[in-house]
Amino acid sequence: MKVLYFAWLKTKTGVGEEELSPPAGVATVAQLLDWLEARSPGHGEALADRHAIRIAVNQEYARPGDPVKAGDEIALFPPVTGG
Structure with a gap:
């Protein structure tokens, strides 16, 4: 599973991406x-304030109950605003 971190999430975790194998x-x-x-x-x-994070699984917006599995690409990013 590849986890990507963007913006301040990258700064706080200290990594832009990780290859991980979460437990079963x-x-x-x-x-x-x-x-x-x-x-x-x-x-x-x-990750303390989950309301300030958006998640995409395989480039599709995801909700907390959506499934994840080995081989997925998970992106974590702040809400996108326009101007």
Whole structure:
């Protein structure tokens, strides 16, 4: 699974992308975020406010209950605003 971090999420985690193999119990977006949050203090800080994060699974917007699996590309980014 490839996890991509954008904007301040990249700054707080200290990485732009990671290749990860979450444990078997991680089957949804919410479970993945919980697991990622525990990876480091930076991940914890970046993922503390879930309302400030948007998630895409394989380039499609995703909700907390949506499934994730090995081989997926997960992108985490702040809400996009226009002007």
